[in-house]
Amino acid sequence: MLLDRINHAIVRHPLLVILACLLCVAALASALPRTQITTDFEEFFPDQDENLVAYHGLQSTYTNVDNVFIAVAPKSGNVFSAETLSILQDITEQAWQLPYSQRVDSITNFQHTIAEDDDLLVEDLVTAPAPNSPEKLAGIRQIAVNEPQLVNRLISPDAKMAGINVIVNFHQEADKGAAIKLVVKSTREFVKSLKTKYPQADFYLVGKVMSNNAFKEATLYDMKNLVPLALLVALVCIAGFMFVASGSILTSLSGTFATLVIIVTSVLAAMGAMVFIGISVSPPVANAPTMILTLAIADCMHLLATYFQNRQAGQDKQAAMENSLRLNYQPVMLTSLTTIIGFLSLNFSASPPFRDLGNVVAVGVFAAWIFSVVLLPALVMVLPFDIKPGKQKSGGNNDWLANFVIERRLPIFIITAAAVLFSTSFIFNNRLNDVWAEYFDTRTEIRQHADYVRYHLTTNNTISYSLDSQEEGGISNPAFLQTVEQFSDWLSAQPEVLHVTTYTDIMKRLNKTMHNDDPAWYKIPDQRELAAQYLLLYEFSLPFGLDLNNLLNSSKSSTRITATVRDSSTDSILSLQRRSQDWMKEHAPKSLYHPGTSSDIMFAHMGYSNIRSMLEGAFIALLIISVVLGFALRSLKFGLISLVPNLIPAAVGFGIWGLTVGQIGLGLSAVAGMTLGIVVDYTVHFISKYLRAKREQNLSEPDAIRYAFRTVGTALFVTTIILTANFGVLAFSDFRLSADMGLLTAITIVVALIIDFFFLPPLLMFLAGKKPTTVTQTLTETGSSAPESL
Structure with missing residues (x-):
């Protein structure tokens, strides 16, 4: 044979x-x-996956969501001290120098609005140098812990932890893996230097870039x-x-x-x-x-x-x-x-x-x-x-x-x-x-840091929606804004949701500011021209790098709403997605429907x-x-x-x-x-x-x-x-x-x-x-x- x-x-x-x-x-x-x-x-998903396509659509329309998040927990237990605010200011300023850095957000550079006569003033919430008088510190704290854009996102409700969110942009980078490696290496070296420079605080490093790495x-x-x-x-x-x-x-x-x-x-x-x-x-x-x-x-x-x-x-x-x-x-x-x-x-x-x-x-x-x-x-x-x-053993032992x-x-x-x-x-x-x-074992640094930040400040688990008014400049339409507000309020009321980032919070704050900070005016303007004027004044006052592209598209026809979710389990996030889709089908025009997307959804x-x-x-x-x-x-x-x-x-x-x-x-x-x-x-x-x-x-x-x-x-x-x-x-x-x-x-x-x-x-x-x-x-x-x- x-x-x-x-x-x-x-x-x-x-x-x-x-x-x-x-x-x-x-x-x-x-x-x-x-x-x-x-x-x-993204390697876990085929190119034609509908959820990946929706995710890419959101990424290309608004500011990228790839981020590095540096959480700071002062050992004093109080973020709103002159010492801790100075640390946050220093980190915020240096974070702009990280590779591929596109945007840096923190409580110190939060764009606080003030009205003087008919003028709208927009400036950092914490100006340099950080104030040290108890009255000013208390005033800053009062604003921060009551600002929907900040609490449970960049500041904890008990003011014991704050975060600096660094958005990085890899869109033009052919080798994303090498870019991620560079960002992670640079950020870790940066945080290591912070630990040496500021022993009075603990630092935690999380974010999508860190998770990818x-x-x-x-x-x-x-x-x-x-x-x-x-x-x-x-x-x-x-x-x-x-x-x-x-x-x-x-x-x-x-x-x-x-x-x-x-x-x-x-x-x-x-x-x-x-x-x-x-x-x-x-x-x-x-x-x-x-x-x-x-x-x-x-x-x-x-x-x-x-x-x-x-x-x-x-x-x-x-x-x-x-x-x-x-x-x-x-x-x-x-x-x-x-x-x-x-x-x-x-x-x-x-x-x-x-x-x-x-x-x-x-x-x-x-x-x-x-x-x-x-x-x-x-x-x-x-x-x-x-x-x-002659040493052969019989198989009889079985x-x-x-x-x-x-x-x-x-x-x-x-x-x-x-x-x-x-x-x-x-x-x-x-x-x-x-x-x-x-996904990662508790012995890993990424899991340890993520768990701590998740329990004390915020999470990196989100679901985002893009609501399109179907007209250029439609973002200023009061009817559209009312629907966006209703949906945002509904999301905020859901038990899984920790924080909602929405443009309507900015518009309501601007309306209130322009009416002498009267709480009764914390609502959506009822005139389209007024809403458009507020937006124009606000955008002209924003510093470089802190524009509204994270919330609005370039033609001002659509807005992104992002819900930060407490629990990233499959059951929890899919349940929220299904309920949100049902809400939009029942309460919003058909043209505004968006399924919701994020890496967690995917x-x-x-x-x-x-x-x-x-x-x-x-x-x-x-x-x-x-x-x-x-x-x-x-x-x-x-x-x-x-x-x-x-x-x-x-x-x-x-x-x-x-x-x-x-x-x-x-x-x-x-x-x-x-x-x-x-x-x-x-x-x-x-x-x-x-x-x-x-x-x-x-x-x-x-x-x-x-x-x-x-x-x-x-x-x-x-x-x-x-x-x-x-x-x-x-x-x-x-x-x-x-x-x-x-x-x-x-x-x-x-x-x-x-x-x-x-x-x-x-x-x-x-x-x-x-x-x-x-x-x-x-x-x-x-x-x-x-x-x-x-």
Whole structure:
């Protein structure tokens, strides 16, 4: 056979094979220096996403919303002291020098309006130098904590914390990632100098730019810490298993080194191909090396375990490896194919980074399969292995478990089925509810600062609306302004809303100011000409950089209303969006309707659409895998039977998650498709060994089950330990999407082993319709030769 000739050539010419493989890997890995790490949350959305389009529309119409927010908490607990106001003035002035700075807002440069006769005076609320008289300080405080534009935005109601908001503009920058890096570096150096200069205050750094940069930092953390940790855990597990299997330290070291080479080459090939394809490294993609190395291990273990057993049975080095390749080629190929199909199902994801993750891991699994059947045998031929004949261990140490399951098949099946039903009943306890503010772990600086600022001053979680009057200068139309005011007031009254930024607050303040600060005139002017005149006077008085483009478009036809939200959870922000849309449909002209948009809205919608698309992808992948298994196992019946143990683990995993956590985010939506290929690996090996015993050795049902346990039981257990440990490592990621994804995947893998040991064997026996014999046939082949695969 052609395959036998290829296997023979591999083991006879190992050096040539090693050289050819390494050259291929080097060619792919040559692209790695060009690897791009994304720093923009927009990478999570396709270009045609309607929420992203709406977001870009708002960004291009008004002042950009990318910002750096510096919060200042004086240790005295009083912002309105001469000392603290001087600090705020200094920061406000220096912040203009930050890279890409377009606008700086603080309580000190807030444009306070004063009327003198018929003139409108607009000046900084805190003039330089900062006043030190108690009366003036009290007056400034009175204005600030009662100004809707400031309170819960730039000053806390209790006046214990203030903020400086720096708007940055990246519109003309081709490399936004480099620009973000520069802004973050400069801002951190700036804040570091502030801490030295002003020890009497604490400083907190948040904002959208900082959050975007946190994506990159989380990615780098995972790649620098978790990938090496996962590799170390894997190597320790492999070395331990090989020592137990062979009884030789030299064999354990050589086998571990050979496996390490396969892992490294598979990862390098996949990541290099990633660069050639044009995929950037995002937080989900950063987990690809960990997943690839985990999945590559199983392929190596199949071949090495059988090779060890063949050598112990007395075969020479070359014959033992050729036999191992012959016996393992089909199951390794089949499990690799099903795993690839499972990860390719991530292409149904609505979020590009998860598609990228699926594609990169699929390439890595393919590379692992090729290298395990080509490069690994060649390495084994040239590495020293101390395997002596006669030390072979029978697989009979798994008989106790097989006998336990066979003899108690009915109660075990009932108990396992009941546990499955109980666990899966909690699936509907899960709520699709991402919390954008909690995407990063509490040990990260961005999360610590964001939590503190969120609890004491404001948040960076918003939803913005653009209301268009459909006419140039229509912003001064009293009817339009009344509608804007009503909508703003409605938003302010919502329990989720902390602050509303709206142009009507400015117009009402101007009207009041021009009427001798009479509170009765704090309302929208009833004449269009008067409103237009107020606007003209106000704009002429504003200093450079503090114009109204953050609220009005250039033609003065539309205005932006921004609600700052206390809780950024998916449920909360989508509920607010739906209610606001209902309000506009009921109370505003149709031409004014705007759906509302923000990064939080985008992630909320993405979570819902992604889980729907991923379930569709997982279902289609399951059907394809079942058809593949039906053909491979030469039985439609067993192809259908395989559906059961392939579906249950993910269902139970999500049920356990619903019982213990109850919240599903964007990252968990990919778990069903990811774990499908891994779960199938277990089912394939158990059923294939069961069928081999039935078809080729004519064993009875119970002895076929015993044969399956003997040939794959220990290996599946060890593989589960390795897979669980490696995916469990992801739980330590700073990025919650990755951490949750790794943890739930580990849970699902453990459940898969339990199902294949305690649910699948009784199911096979019941469907066979034959009573098991209590007499165990002598499995001559099993007792004297190696397991054919893991």
